[in-house]
Amino acid sequence: MATLMTERKRSALTQNRLPKYTPYVVAGAAIVVAAALMALVGFNVFAWALLSAILFAAGNVTSSAVVEGRRKAIDKLATSLVVGSFLVALLPLVSVIWTVLVNGIPGLLTPGFLGSSMNGVTGVQDNASVTNNTPVMGGVYHALVGSVLITLWATLISVPVGLLTSIYLVEYSAGNKFSKVITFLVDVMTGIPSIVAGLFATALFALIMGPGTKTGFVAAVALSVLMIPVVVRSSEEMLKIVPNELREASYALGVRKWRTILKIVIPTAISGIASGVTLAIARVIGETAPLLVTAGFASSINTNVFAGWMASLPTFIYTQIMTPTSPSNPDPSAQRAWAAALLLILLVMALNFGARLVARIFAPKTGR
Amino acid sequence: MSKRIDVSDLHVYYGDFLAVEDVNITLDAKSVTAFIGPSGCGKSTFLRTLNRMHEVIPGARVEGKVLLDGDNLYSDGVDPVTVRSQIGMVFQRPNPFPTMSIRDNVLAGVKLNSRRISKSDADALVESSLSSANLWNEVKDRLDKPGSGLSGGQQQRLCIARAIAVSPDVILMDEPCSALDPISTLAIEDLINELKDQYTVVIVTHNMQQAARVSDKTAFFNIAGTGKPGKLIEFAETATIFNNPGEKSTEDYVSGRFG
Ligand SMILES: Nc1ncnc2c1ncn2[C@@H]1O[C@H](COP(=O)(O)OP(=O)(O)O)[C@@H](O)[C@H]1O
Numbered sequence: 261m262a263t264l265m266t267e268r269k270r271s272a273l274t275q276n277r278l279p280k281y282t283p284y285v286v287a288g289a290a291i292v293v294a295a296a297l298m299a300l301v302g303f304n305v306f307a308w309a310l311l312s313a314i315l316f317a318a319g320n321v322t323s324s325a326v327v328e329g330r331r332k333a334i335d336k337l338a339t340s341l342v343v344g345s346f347l348v349a350l351l352p353l354v355s356v357i358w359t360v361l362v363n364g365i366p367g368l369l370t371p372g373f374l375g376s377s378m379n380g381v382t383g384v385q386d387n388a389s390v391t392n393n394t395p396v397m398g399g400v401y402h403a404l405v406g407s408v409l410i411t412l413w414a415t416l417i418s419v420p421v422g423l424l425t426s427i428y429l430v431e432y433s434a435g436n437k438f439s440k441v442i443t444f445l446v447d448v449m450t451g452i453p454s455i456v457a458g459l460f461a462t463a464l465f466a467l468i469m470g471p472g473t474k475t476g477f478v479a480a481v482a483l484s485v486l487m488i489p490v491v492v493r494s495s496e497e498m499l500k501i502v503p504n505e506l507r508e509a510s511y512a513l514g515v516r517k518w519r520t521i522l523k524i525v526i527p528t529a530i531s532g533i534a535s536g537v538t539l540a541i542a543r544v545i546g547e548t549a550p551l552l553v554t555a556g557f558a559s560s561i562n563t564n565v566f567a568g569w570m571a572s573l574p575t576f577i578y579t580q581i582m583t584p585t586s587p588s589n590p591d592p593s594a595q596r597a598w599a600a601a602l603l604l605i606l607l608v609m610a611l612n613f614g615a616r617l618v619a620r621i622f623a624p625k626t627g628r
Numbered sequence: 629m630s631k632r633i634d635v636s637d638l639h640v641y642y643g644d645f646l647a648v649e650d651v652n653i654t655l656d657a658k659s660v661t662a663f664i665g666p667s668g669c670g671k672s673t674f675l676r677t678l679n680r681m682h683e684v685i686p687g688a689r690v691e692g693k694v695l696l697d698g699d700n701l702y703s704d705g706v707d708p709v710t711v712r713s714q715i716g717m718v719f720q721r722p723n724p725f726p727t728m729s730i731r732d733n734v735l736a737g738v739k740l741n742s743r744r745i746s747k748s749d750a751d752a753l754v755e756s757s758l759s760s761a762n763l764w765n766e767v768k769d770r771l772d773k774p775g776s777g778l779s780g781g782q783q784q785r786l787c788i789a790r791a792i793a794v795s796p797d798v799i800l801m802d803e804p805c806s807a808l809d810p811i812s813t814l815a816i817e818d819l820i821n822e823l824k825d826q827y828t829v830v831i832v833t834h835n836m837q838q839a840a841r842v843s844d845k846t847a848f849f850n851i852a853g854t855g856k857p858g859k860l861i862e863f864a865e866t867a868t869i870f871n872n873p874g875e876k877s878t879e880d881y882v883s884g885r886f887g
């Protein structure tokens with residue numbers, strides 16, 4: 261006769277286990293011991309946190325090794341390493357964002373910072389604002405306009421060139437020698453130091469327009485040298501993952517190849533292509549070196565990329581820090597530089613979010 | 629409209645590899661012809677030569693003649709695009725265009741070629757194509773939803789509707805049911821039976837019962853071994869192939885005693 265079996269108190273299926281609260285106890289102990297050790301050599305918050313973390317990991321692993329056995333101890337060790345590396349990787353990022361936020365917010369919130377240029381702002385105004393304790397004059401408007409225009413033109417150049425190149429590579433080349441050469445050159449271009457791109461654009465326009473030509477457009481050409489390989493690479497990957505079945509389905513309907521590419525392949529890949537382009541923009545908008553040698557500096561608004569020097573956010577930061585407007589009172593310049601840095605980071609973040617949004621908007625629709 | 633296909637001395641290559649050797653066959657108008665044979669014997673390869681889809685693969689080429697009502701598909705100056713708009717194709721895996729709605733999928737052949745079509749003509753074409761594919765009742769309320777939201781069987785019928793919408797003379801189907809469940813398979817088989825009133829239908833299948841159910845004539849392909857070319861072994865009325873085949877290897881294959 262079958263009887264219902266009652267559950268055993270101590271399951272034979274489990275091994276020794278540490279009580280659930282063990283990590284908290286170990287953590288508490290680690291913090292206290294670390295504090296005690298720190299007291300011996302002199303207190304320091306960073307070293308304290310680091311020591312606590314190491315002691316916590318060591319305590320956790322040892323206690324587990326004693327009670328729970330080898331496998332669980334190794335599991336805990338690996339977990340500690342993974343989490344530890346993650347925190348180490350996160351540290352610089354958080355620290356950078358924190359520093360920029362703390363230093364940048366006052367400047368960014370100063371009235372007129374976003375709306376005015378540096379036109380007419382000299383050491384006199386900066387000295388006055390320090391001595392009278394009035395808000396810092398001058399702003400970033402001209403640099404913001406310059407950055408946006410230069411990047412826009414760089415995008416206008418890079419996207420057609422990059423996209424058409426990737427279309428050639430994926431749809432037409434059939435892996436011939438020429439395409440291998442292009443792929444190799446694109447890979448080399450990905451690694452070009454940005455200053456070299458700047459020098460290339462300078463030299464190119466020195467040949468065409470005469471030496472010393474510095475305009476926003478020259479800068480856009482320099483940036484597009486950096487952008488094109490990124491666009492080619494990301495678009496190429498996106499076009500490659502469009503299933504061949506879709507191309508064949510289109511051919512089988514009697515659709516020509518170029519129409520198939522235009523109406524089937526690109527629309528299917530457009531979400532990936534667009535987010536790749538957005539990320540490429542984010543990548544070049546913070547470039548400094550090529551802009552220094554191609555667009556020069558400017559303190560007033562210039563909306564014509566084809567004539568005259570043009571400011572941009574990175575060069576604005578660079579000049580404000582390296583050559584403060586008022587050499588005797590560099591603080592207003594530093595404040596403007598940090599605020600511009602914050603603005604640049606916000607811009608890049610916005611572009612990254614934009615990339616996700618674009619990917620979502622263009623993604624092939626599913627659902628019933 | 630429906631046209632017959634006459635194939636003579638056809639050799640099909642992938643680069644230097646001879647995949648299918650010396651096929652001579654006549655596919656009658658308004659009939660269903662089934663291609664059967666073991667995997668790798670070149671059924672798909674041969675089928676794709678019938679609408680010049682074979683040459684889409686780099687290095688792939690063809691020797692011989694394929695006549696569509698007397699016009700050689702492979703003579704000089706024939707545009708493969710023209711050929712393909714007259715000989716449609718349905719693939720093994722349903723492949724509706726993921727970026728398009730059900731309606732746009734049906735209209736794809738027309739719209740992608742940017743032929744002008746009025747809204748009322750388009751509506752009529754969508755309805756008639758989907759009705760011919762026995763799909764109209766199931767999707768008429770959600771024509772603007774994406775085609776990828778349909779079940780596998782519905783997607784395959786959508787692909788058939790898409791092929792019908794360009795009003796071809798011939799429809800080629802490469803194992804159209806192999807990714808489908810038995811109910812959807814039955815729906816497609818019924819559909820094939822209706823399609824032969826208007827079209828020349830050629831179907832590749834691994835399912836012997838299916839060949840017996842849907843086809844008027846059956847062609848048996850075989851291969852001597854890996855790396856050898858596939859060959860057309862026997863072509864006859866379906867009943868003959870299954871009940872009274874002329875070749876020993878055909879009999880072995882259809883009775884399941886293969887290998
Ligand atoms: N794209 C291709 N490139 C080279 N060889 C191929 C390709 N597709 C098929 N083949 C070869 O052609 C032969 C016939 O293949 P296939 O027509 O797919 O057979 P089936 O459809 O009868 O299973 C096989 O030997 C296969 O390896």
Ligand SMILES: [Mg+2]
Pocket residue numbers: 671672673
């Ligand atoms: Mg096949």
